[in-house]
Amino acid sequence: MDESALHIVMVGHVDHGKSTVIGRLLYSTGALPAGTIDKVKRIAKETGKPFEYAYLLDAFEEEQKQGITIDTTRLQFKTDKRDYIIIDAPGHQEFLKNMISGASNAEAAFLIVDAARGVEEQTKRHAYILKLLGIRQIYVLINKMDLVDYQEAQFNKVQQHVQDFLQTLGLTAVSYLPLSAYYGENLLENSPKMPWYTGKSFIETLDSAKAHKTSEQRPLRLPIQDVFKFDDQRIIAGRIEAGTLNVGDDITIYPSGRQTKVTGFAQWPQDEHLQSHQAGESVGLLLEDEFFNQRGEIITKTAENSQPxxxxxxxxxxxxxxxxxxxxxxxxxxxxxxxxxxxxxxxxxxxxxxxxxxxxxxxxxxxxxxxxxxxxxxxxxxxxxxxxxxxxxxxxxxxxxxxxxxxxxxxxRYQGERELEGAVFNDGQQQYQLSLFDNYYLNGDHIETEATEGQYALTDELPLTGTSYHYPTRFNIILPRQNRVISVDHGRFIKVVSLEEQLTPDVPLINSIGAKVKLDPQRPLKAFLAEQETLNDKTKTAFYQKWLDFSAYHQVMIKEI
Amino acid sequence: MDRIDELEAESIYILREAYKNLGKLGLLWSIGKDSTVLLWLTKKAFYGQTPFPFIHVDTSFEMPEVIQYRDSLAKELNLDLIVYTNQQALDDGMNPKLGRLACCGALKTVALNQVVHKYAFDGLIVGVRQDEEGSRSKERIFSERTAQDKWDYTNQPPELWDEFKTDFPKGNHIRVHPLLHWTELDIWEYIQRENVPIIDLYFAKNGQRYRSLGCAPCSGTVPSNASTVQEIIDELKETTISERAGRAQDQEDAYAMQKLRQSGYM
CATH class of the missing domain: 2.40.30.10 (Translation factors)
Structure with a gap:
């Protein structure tokens, strides 16, 4: 038995029978808790509607009363071979966002098509969404064969139709299978009503689906989720999304490209001392160099060829x-x-x-x-x-x-023309997009920004005075995410250096919008950067107020009051 | 990674997302097995720390063992514990005899809503699971509640690729569901594997045990001889009785849980 559950999703046009397939499957395999069928039968009776297997999934009152699926249901199911997570997605166009939510993590999809009605609008739309979600393992269930007297000719006709439109999307179904979910035909075993079909039954098809290749084999990607500093230890928290990571590995942190080494993994309880972690695990890294890291940076292995x-x-x-x-x-x-x-x-x-x-x-x-x-x-x-x-x-x-x-x-990769906005500083190696020369106006009850465009190469003179700003002739601009500092002297763009070289600035320091960073000997730049590491939604306003002074070089002009 | 490893890693990821992205955060601790697993996962996610308060909504009809267990564990782990009771409703005479839905509504749903607003929580971590009952099988991991504590369940926003809802108007709050994908069996297998301390009401005495814990008047036991975690796991692998069969409020109405949850029940 495979260890982890396979995620599958049922998609297709409304009323083609997605919930019925799953409901019937749960019923036929005895996967339902005692009393569930009786409860659903009672509801059917109370609402004066015929019993539907779909009610087993459509738990909301609105869904049962209207006979539709509104939101995705996620449920677990097991065969002799393995565990499954089955996602029942709604078929109405109105609820497409719910279908997308449900299908987004699926490893295989079953596209359900009504044998009598054939391909309809949501059949196509759902197939397209599967393509965009990156789901390539698609099986087509041609359902409600009972409505077409279990005829092979009709099955072939619908199959051809589905095949044609999947082809226009560049998709190929793994297999096509005729089914009558309501009557359980071809569900658990091949149906005597369709002797012309010699392929796998639904449950055999399910068991033949392949799990995603695990992403451990790919190069390391570890997006930083947070930086913890609960005590003296500084822990870089994140989930390994691809690859493996070991103590001692050399790593690169993007976008800055800084490099360091993993010295250990944080552990709790203390008796776990793992030296190696793999894709899927939520970890906490201890690093050799105490850089200032931030959520959103991506860690890779320096030695691996493929870099982002x-x-x-x-x-x-x-x-x-x-x-x-x-x-x-x-x-x-x-x-x-x-x-x-x-x-x-x-x-x-x-x-x-x-x-x-x-x-x-x-x-x-x-x-x-x-x-x-x-x-x-x-x-x-x-x-x-x-x-x-x-x-x-x-x-x-x-x-x-x-x-x-x-x-x-x-x-x-985009090959067309680019339009860089704002003030673009280009040192010959890289471009930095800043908005420090924007003008600000008070217009009624809100503040308007007027962007100022400009391209600046090394040694170019800068427009240090504008309608609502006035900078000194000598200052530095800090770009923590890029790990860079841009230097301005004598009113000109002088150089770009790494942040480490400028940790004790002797000139005024501003950020990319031109707010002055409030530094003094008691509040050095290192403290600013360290505090920024653990910033979150609840602390950011206080942080900005503590460290940034927008009015130092700016004045908001009145346009209209 | 096996199934339990995957679930643990996902829950830790969710807890860290909530901690990083939501403002004021609290964890709803009912003292039952699920929220105690959440407590354990919190300590794993934050390396032994519990960086937000734990909230117990005390209906005053709790089993005495629950209160005793709560206080001793909170002291041992040095938890920032908030105990909240809807005293007004009790003073007005609310009790289960006035109807279970009404009682749960006042002493749990309303009390929970009151504590959220009293402390201005932006996020509330709750241990609900999709396999518990129908309306929970439709939940999102980050699920918004309005300022009036309503769940707009017929119009939930998209949630995909672990990009959770972290933008919402002030006054609303997010219910965070780190255990949404766990089953009852997963919970017990995890308790077994990690040796999570758990209240002993779940273990059989005289042929009966609690499978789901609620208030004393409304929680029934199920026949069982399972007196260890392993025996509970073995029992669950065989049973076809639903987990909440002993919970009286669920039986009141075919859509009882949907109705309770729509107005803010956990």
Missing amino acids: VVDTVIQTNLFWMGEQPLVPGKTYKLKIATQQVTARVLKILKVTDAGDLKARQNNDQVRLNDVAEVVFQTEQPLVYDFFNDQHVTGRFVLVDGYDVTGGGTITE
Whole structure:
């Protein structure tokens, strides 16, 4: 028996029988607790509806009364071969976000198609979503064969149809199987009603599905989740998303590229003294060098060939679940593993109506339930991989307002033109995007920002005075995430050095928006950086107030009151 | 990694996400097996620390063993323990005889909502599991409650790839469910493996044991001879009786738990 459970998801158009397949499977294999069937029969009687196996999953009153699945159900099931986690996804377009939530972690998917009605809108949409979620192991269940008198000809016709549209998506089903879930035909064993079908029964098909190849074999990726300093020990907390990590390994931390060594793993209880950890484990690292680390940085093994990309532009394939359309120029929160950056839509390359798989004529917006190819520009450098190489660091979600409204994968590097925003400092090796020359205006009850664009090479003179700012002629700009300090002297851009070389600054220090870092001998830069390591939502405002002075070089101008 | 290793790693990840991303955080500790496993996982996630308060909603109808166990463990582990009772409802005469849903509503749901607002919690870690009952099988790991403590269960936001909901209006709070994917059997196998200290009401005495702990008047025992963790594991592998069969409030109405949970029950 395999040790870990296989995650599978049931998808397909509404009413094609996803919940019925699972309900019947649980019933037929005796997997239900005593009384469950009786309870569901009682509910059916009370509501005056015929008994449905689907009620075993559709637990909400609204679901049972309307005969639909609203939200995903996750349940566990076991065969003689192994354990399963089965996810029942809703089929209504309205609840696509729930389908995506349920399917996102599946290793295999069963696409259920009604034998009489054939391929419908959500059949196509769900298949497209499976593709974007990176699920390649797809089985097609042609259900309700009882409605077509168990005829082979109808099965073949539907199969051909499904095969054709999957092909347009670049997908191939592992197998096609005729089923009548309600009557249990071909469920646990081959049905005498369909002697023409000689393939595997549903449960045999299930048992033949393969678990994901574990990501231990891939190069190390460990996104930093938090930095703990409960006592003298400094612990870098995170989950190993790929690869393995041992005490003594040399590591590189992105985006800065700093290198150090793992000296140990934190342990509790104390008697566990593991020297090695692998993908999937939540760990705490002790490092040789006391760098200032932050959530969102990605740790790799220095010796491994495959290292992530660091860039401020990414090209993505995404699905959109927002009520408000995604539009060019708008900014969203983009999250990859524990990284979170602000991302602006640079360009929409292609929009597809996932319901009919046709490209839309206009690329001016991505609407609810569409899929699209979109290029984003991020404010801070982003560390990522291509999805085919690394799953966790090759996929992302977008947050608009309070909710996740989109997600997708990164499959190629953007080759088109870039538009860098704000003040771009270029030292010949790297570009740094800053917004220290922006102007601020009070307009009624809010403050407006007016970005100032500019490109600056080494020795270039800088616009140190603007409408609402005035900088001295000599200062440093700190970029902790990149581990860099930019030096300005005599009003010119002089050099970029690593943070370690500038830990005791003798000139005023500002951050990327131009706020002065409040330092004095009692409050050295090291203390600022150390406090920043453990910053979170509840402490950040106090931290900013303690350390940053925006008014030192800025004045908000009144536009309208 | 085996199944239990995977569950443990996921729960630790969730606890750390909650600690990093939510503002004021508390852990709802019912003293039962699930929330005591949560206590253990918290110590694992934060290397022996318990960096947020533990909350016990005391209905005043608790079993005496529960209170005794709570106080001794809290003292031993030096927990920041908040004990909260909806005293107003008790003063007004609330008790199980007035109806179980009404009683759970006042002494648990309302009390919980009161403690959330009293301490202005942004996040509440709760030990519910998907396999317990229907409405929990539909839960998210980070599940938002409104300022009125309502769960908008027919319109839950997407949750994928462990990118949890950490953005929400002030006044709302997030219920964090680190044990959502665990089963009852997983809990016991973990207790066995880690030697987690657990209250002994779960172990059989005179042919009966508690399988799920609630208030004294509303928690029934099940017939069992399982008096060790291993015997409980063996028993669970064979049983077809549901875990909450001894919990009276579930039997009141076909949608009892959905209704309770919609208005803020754990």
